[in-house]
Amino acid sequence: xxxxxxxKFSDKRKEYSTLIESIIKKYLDGKNYNKEEVKKxxxxxxxxxIKKLQLENNDFKIICLGGIIEKGKLSLHISxxxxxxxxxxxxxxxxxxNEEMFCYITLIGLLYYLK
Numbered sequence: 001x002x003x004x005x006x007x008k009f010s011d012k013r014k015e016y017s018t019l020i021e022s023i024i025k026k027y028l029d030g031k032n033y034n035k036e037e038v039k040k041x042x043x044x045x046x047x048x049x050i051k052k053l054q055l056e057n058n059d060f061k062i063i064c065l066g067g068i069i070e071k072g073k074l075s076l077h078i079s080x081x082x083x084x085x086x087x088x089x090x091x092x093x094x095x096x097x098n099e100e101m102f103c104y105i106t107l108i109g110l111l112y113y114l115k
Contacts, residue, residue, distance in 0.1 A: 007059050009090040009109030016053070020094045020105050023048050033070040033100040042066045045105065053107075060089075063108040070101050078104060085111065 027041050046064040053062050069076050082091060088111040096103040 006088065007111060008088055009060055009111070012057075012109075013090065013092055016107060016109075017092055017094055019052060020049060020092070020107060021096070023052075024094065024096045024103055024105060028068075028096060028098060028101070028103055031098070031100075033068075035070075038068045038101075042068050042103075049105065049107065059112055060109040061112050063110075064105065065108075066103070066105040068101055068103045071097070071099070076102065080106065082108065084108075 023045050027045050031037075031041075046066045049064050050062055053060075067076075067078070080091070080093075084090070089109060091106060091108045093104060093106045096105075
């Protein structure tokens with residue numbers, strides 16, 4: 001790709017957010033928290049996100065992180081810091097909750113440079 005056509009992960013923010021939300025809902029809508037199933041659900045969600053993005057995009061290295069926690073008296077605070085090139089790279093975090101659990105997915109896109 002030429003320098004004139006700068007690639008930005010942020011240009012796909014809305015599209016990728018919609019994709020992540022639909023995958024989370026596919027796995028968690030209408031489900032009760034089940035400690036036996038949570039690991040499987042989060043692994044399947046993050047793998048599906050990576051596979052779908054990999055099919056359409058070879059310009060970015062993609063990192064997908066996720067977690068599910070049961071609602072109750074526990075609290076969860078999540079923070080992240082990153083050193084990225086804001087002109088090309090970006091990060092998206094989607095939060096989801098239902099009556100029994102919270103879920104978050106963070107997607108990081110880093111422009112892949114070939115030397």
